Amino acid sequence: MNLFWILRTIRLGMKNLLLHKLRSVLNMLGILFGVGSVIAMLAIGEGAKWEAQEMVKRLGPTTIILYSQKPVEVDESTTSTSRMVEYGLTFLDMDRIAETLPAVKVVVPVRKVSKEIWMRGVKYEANLFGTIPRYANVTNAQAVEGRWLASLDFEHSRPVCVLTYEMARQLFPIRSALGETVQFGDAVFTVVGVLERRRGGSSKGKSSADEPMGAYTPLSALRERFGDINIRQTPGSTDISRVEVHEAQIKAREIDDVIAVARNIRTMLEKTHEQGDYSVFVPLEELRLAEATARIWTIVLACVAGISLLVGGIGVMNVMLATVTERTREVGIRRALGATQQHILSQFLVESLVLTLAGGILGVAFGYLLPEVVKFFTDVKARTPLYALFLAPGISLLVGLLSGLYPAWKAAGMDPVEALRHE
Amino acid sequence: MSLAYLRGVCRHYRMGNSVVRALDGIDLDIETGEYWAIQGRSGSGKSTLLNLLGCLDRPTAGTYVLDGVDVSALSDDALSHVRSRSIGFIFQSFNLIPQLTVEENIEVPLFYQGVAPPESRRRARELAARVGLTERLHHRPTELSGGQQQRVAIARALVNDPAIVLADEATGNLDSATENEILAVMDQLHGMGKTIILVTHNAALTRHAEKVMVLADGRIESLRTRAEADAAGEEVP
Structure with missing residues (x-):
């Protein structure tokens, strides 16, 4: 044949x-x-x-992200009156997690302040994130221009900021953003660095690192200038909230620890946050x-x-x-x-x-x-x-x-x- | 030595408890280039004999030697091989493959011999020309008349240049004019030196053959040359 x-x-x-x-x-x-x-x-x-x-590749397999969440009941009671609501993760939570869980390598708190920026007569909505220098290691943030936040910036609460690539292009389309100042509300920050453009990820596991209009500043500087109370005015109501930590990026030491660490964190937070004003996001769990x-x-x-x-x-x-x-x-x-x-x-x-x-x-x-x-x-x-x-x-x-x-x-x-x- | 010979060939079928003796002790010598007619009533065993001669079937007893090879004990594959090389069949109902064209039908035996397409096509056309069907190469069998179909079948039977051409009631389905036409082709083949065995129940058709054998009940009733048969006045006018 x-x-x-x-x-x-x-x-x-x-x-x-x-x-x-x-x-x-x-x-x-x-x-x-x-x-x-x-x-x-x-x-x-x-x-x-x-x-x-x-x-998982984007966030890292050992990452656990905590978010502060406005509890539902509180939300309903403040529709007409302006009353201060207090919720979310606290610096105390951060310390507890870092100190009691040996499998946790690092805890990076992020505090967010949403402000308007006026630049050459144009209004921009932007988020200023206050964090610690190790944030860059945890989220793989890389500066393409200038530098990332340094320990000294943090220690001296220096009013410096690092812009995301998108924000730098929006505010300073032609010249370099380095050395320029950006006014968030009443406070003025000097730009010391611009981050590289981030790949757009999926909707799941979005964090402060995925915000296109974002700037990062030392947590100490942020707290010094804006305090721990956020006031948001919308026509008809004023939202006053006190949130210490909006987000926390946590890294476990080993991949094998992640699930156990997440469980321990959940147990810990359940005890101290009965109103359920937080959420825990574990990329590895999502993968599973x-x-x-x-x-x-x-x-x-x-x-x-x-x-x-x-x-x-x-x-x-x-x-x-x-x-x-x-x-x-x-x-x-x-x-x-x-x-x-x-x-x-x-x-x-x-x-x-x-x-x-x-x-x-x-x-x-x-x-x-x-x-x-x-x-x-x-x-x-x-x-x-x-x-x-x-x-x-x-x-x-x-x-x-x-x-x-x-x-x-x-x-x-x-x-x-x-x-x-x-x- | 004979082209083919049968010695004591039997073909018995078992039907329940009884044995049907379709062929019972046939001795036969066929020489190259002879034109044989095998005649007999239906049930006389002539189809069985034809199947044996055509290597479609094996005898239950006796020997059949074709071209120096004892084919009575060959395997199925070996028999297929013998059919492919040495036998050309012409059937009563033409038995062309309906989905193939005239040319493709003629090529079928070469296909199983493993002849490459250009060569097999060339030979098919040559044969088609010989039977006068050059114009019809790409027609389907259903588009041809009975006589034309049988000529395709003849071309197909000859394409592998067989040792023996076996024709089983080859004109049974044709009108008398076409019958004569086909018989003329047979004569022509005989003239070219082909060995032909014509099986028929119709004594009239045996008039072209050199040797006429009459079968009855699985045995040879008579075996004569044409001259003997004519002398005996057996021919039906």
């Missing part, structure tokens, strides 16, 4: 399939859906994991969660794919059995003209392979589009891995082989004399 023989057999197979177009197309559908599900399964599974992996979601999707779609392929395979076998019976006489003629059993076997096998492979190739297109549709209607992330595009036709060929083997074997085993007599 040589190449031209194979090519001819394939051509013959296609010819025979085209003879019964509707039957062939209907048959391919089963394979098409099966293969499509396989690809969609891999794409959605991969997508869910990929998003979480990217987030995403992996679990991906697993569920994989199982569901694997079942769909398995059933479709099984049904498709049965369909192909059914049609091939019908074809073999229909063409019994042809088998007889071919045997009389010199075809061996192997020739007949391969002829029918190739036919079922062509059928399923065609279904498989269409299934690749279907499987590529299906996650896009799912993505459009849900927030499920999908990413079709390249290998899936090669795996799927492989699966369809396997189905073709399994379902075509018996009918082909039946055809090959026919007695030539009997087959020739068949009407």
